[in-house]
Amino acid sequence: MFQQAYQFAQAFRVSIPEHERLSAAAAAWSVGAARQDELEDKQSDKSPIQKKTPNFVFAAFSDEIISRLEQLQFTDLRVGTLGSEANQFKGQQWNQEQKYAVQIRASDHPPGHDRHGLRLVFVAGSDGKYKEFxxxxxxxxxxxxxxxxxxxILRGETSTAKAIVEVPGREPVEFTIREIKKFAHADKAFHSEPVTLSIGKVPVPTGVVKIKLDGKVLGELDPDSIKQLQAVNYIKDGNPLNLKLTTISDKYNAFAIASSPNGNLIKIDKTNSYDYQGQRFNDQEYRRLTLDVPQSQIKDAVFLDGEPLGVLFFNKDKEALKNLGVLQFGKLTPLQVTLQSNFNTIMVVKVDPDTIEYPETWVKDTQVFGQQTVNEEQHRAIEKTAAILYKIKERPTILFATPEDKLLGLTQLAVDNHKVETVTKWLNEKNIAIAQLLREDVPLETKKGLAVFNLANSSIPEPVFEAMTQKFGKVIESQEQYQEKVRSLPDRPKHLKPPQSVVSTLSSQASAQTPQPQQQNKAAPSQQTQPITIEDLRAWWRTANNLGKPEPYKQRIAQIANEFKATGQLSPQAMEAMQKDTVNRIAQIAHKIVSTLGQHQTDGSTLVQGKIYDVSFHPERKDWAIAHSKGDVILDVQAGRVQINKLTPEILHSFESANSKLDEVLESKKQKAQLQR
Structure with a gap:
């Protein structure tokens, strides 16, 4: 299921023409990521907040996102608290064309200070030393x-300006001009300079351009789209547009993206505020839309050089200008003033992305400031969803048994590895003999967050087994079906460490009828340096099967395993037979490897040197030697005498793996040879 989701995301990306993918990624990000102002507005009016996470964007448009990371994208850093006494550049007139060396530092101001817990911009002074800005x-x-x-270092934005009129014999008249950013002189700044303004109650363009579909208003063009059309002088009432519409959001700040036949994109805002409220578009064909440029509105306006500068807002300003005879209906009257822009309390540090020098070690704010902002709303939401999140993340319990398990009288139980302690306690209470497999022996299950137990069937009461199958499902007997089910689970995050393995089987003093759970399962003393476990007996059965042993022999191994589960004891004869089969199997595989891959030596022997083990065979003397690549001899056969040293199940497992790989290579060569005939 998870793999299918990623495939769907990639298929979606491939379906988009390459030249449109960056725009599509931006649109998907707008849908999938919540804007901070959107969240704040909803918090203020108590509207329900929809949590958004941009996971789909990362899955579908990872290349587009990475392409934007080649260079710093957000170069305009807005800075405030300019009036603070900590500002060592207070009152300085910054040359906007000059570049300054800056550094981001953590505030060391104490609690209560207006800059406590903030990141600060330090600027290098003329002496080269960084000072707080x-x-x-x-x-x-x-x-x-x-x-x-x-x-x-750029001045802050300006949306208002103060004009001063010198009147002979009277106090100067001051008035405020507002909404400057909406009109023709939005990018200009005025520094107490004399200008001639024209003032009057006259028509002023609204700056709003609507777009219609079938005579009904669809929405409003966003400012960037207006500029795009203004560049080709196309903002005229009734002008047609052929566009494909795609709704990006129909919730808060609803908007759509429209594409033209030549690949240009425009954004249509407020689609939920007009005649098509609630309707979504996903066009495959072009539609004919028209521009609706509303007539100008009558406002108390101020013009500069024949273009709108702003509007008057305060009644006292309007009355003062009427008294001067300059605010008249339908007429613009010139007026000499001194004009000063009102900059806000924010400035902009515009970073050159090619000069960025990141620190070697990145630290979090909490590491520096020793504090963490607590969002109570988030905490409440987390508490509410904790139960359902646990259910979503919980791994299912699976019952599984291979043919080998059946012969050995075992059933495997795969459970969430966060529940090992609980499951172990429950199984022990039911007097069920268990042994947990080591994590390294079940890498796939471990990756998926599962722990695997072997259960002795003879120790499971029938009512308990029926209850388990009713709750967890029937025992899966197909290896492929089991693997498919495990692979379908999401990987468990690596930082969530599961509990350590638990081994709990029957006491050596307990009878088969009244078992008592214990912590370990030890065999009778033997030449083995490690205690025998049920896994060793399971490996013995596989070894016997690989050696081609008859069915009665393998059935006897199964009986020995059942006796071992009941008593915890293994006879010396069984131990010797198991070791003998292990040696024979390793020798069998070693002979195959030497015969296929061996290199003849000057002394008449044949040698294979592997990454972990080396194998040597002398065909005339029938001498064998298997050694670790570091030099430790594991198995030595000379003149019919066998010497065994540190022969472990891991060594047998390594040789079985090598045998499987060799079979694959030989089969591949065989198929190639058949094709060449």
């Missing part, structure tokens, strides 16, 4: 602490 705004782009760069 301003604090980064909470919602601006942030750079890691100790980042250095070269930047321009």
């Amino acid at each position: 301003a604090a980064l705004e909470p919602r601006t782009a942030h750079l890691p602490i100790d980042t250095k760069a070269i930047a321009n």
Whole structure:
């Protein structure tokens, strides 16, 4: 299921023409990621908040996202608290063309200070020493602490201006001009300079351009789209547009993206505010839409050089200008004034992305400031969803048995590895003999967050077994079906460490009828340096099967395993037979490897040197030697005498793996040879 989801995301990306993918990624991000102002507005009016996570965007458009990371994208850092006494550049007139060396530092101001717990911008003075300038705004782009760069320091935005009229024999008249950013002189700044304004109650363009579909209003063009059409002088009432519409959001800040036949894109805002409220578009064909440029509105306006500068808002200003005879209906009257822009309390540090020097070690704010912002709303939401999140993340319990398990009288139980302690306790209470497999022996299950137990069937009461199958499903007997089910589970995050393995089987003093759970399962003393477990007996059965032993022999191994589960004891004869079969199997595989891959030596022997083990065979003397690549001899056969040293199940497992790989190579060569005939 998870793999299918990723495949769907990739298929979606491939279906989009390459030249449109970056725009599509931006649109998908807008849908999938919540804007901070959107969340704040909803919190203020108590509207329900829809949690958004951009996981789909990362899955579908990873290449597009990476392409935007080649260079810093958010270069304009808004800074505030300029009036703070900590600002060592207070009152300085910044040359906007000059570049300054800046550094981001963590505030060391105490609690209660207006810059406590903030990231600060330090600027290098004429002496080359960095001095404190301003604090980064909470919602601006942030750079890691100790980042250095070269930047321009720009004045803040201006949306109002103050005009002063000198009247002979009277006090100067001051009035405020508002909404400057909406009109023709939005990018200009005025520094107490004399200008001639024209003032009157006259028509003023609204700046709003609507777009219609079938005579009904669909929405409004966003400012960037208006500029795009203004560049080709196309903003005229009734002008047609052929567009394909795609709704991106029909919730808060609803909008659609429209594409033209030549690949241009425009954004249509407020689609939920007009005649097509609630309707979604996903066009495959082009539609004919028209521009609706509303007539100008009558406002108390101020013009500069024949273009709108702003509007009057305060009644006292309007009355003062009427008294001067300059605010008249339908007529513009010139007026000499001194004009001063009102800059807001924010400035912009515009970073040159090519000069960024990131710190070697990145640290979190909490590491520096020793504090963490607590969002009570988030905590309440987490508490509410904790139960359902646990259910979503919980791994299912699976019953499984291979043909070998059946012969040995075993059933495997795969459970969530966070429940090992609980499951172990429950199984022990039911007097069920168990042994948990080591994590390294079940790598796939471990990766998926599962722990695997072997259960002795003879120790499971029938009512308990029926209850288990009713709750967890029937025992899966197909290896492929079991593997498919395990692979369908999501990987468990690596930082969530499961509990350590638990081994719990029957006491050696307990009878088969009244078992008592214990912590370990030990065999009778033998030449083995490690205690025998049920897994060793299971491996013995596989070894006997690989050696081609008859069915009665393998059935006897199964009986021995059942006796071992009941008593915890293994006879010396069984131990000797198991070791003999292990040696014979390793020798069998070693002979195959030497015969296929061996290199003849000067002394008449044949040698294979592997990454872990070396194998040597002398065909005339029938001498064998298997050694670790480090030099430790594991198995030595000379003149019919066998010497065994540190022969472990892991060694047998390694040789079985080598045998399987060799079979694959031989089969591949065989198929190639058949094709060449």
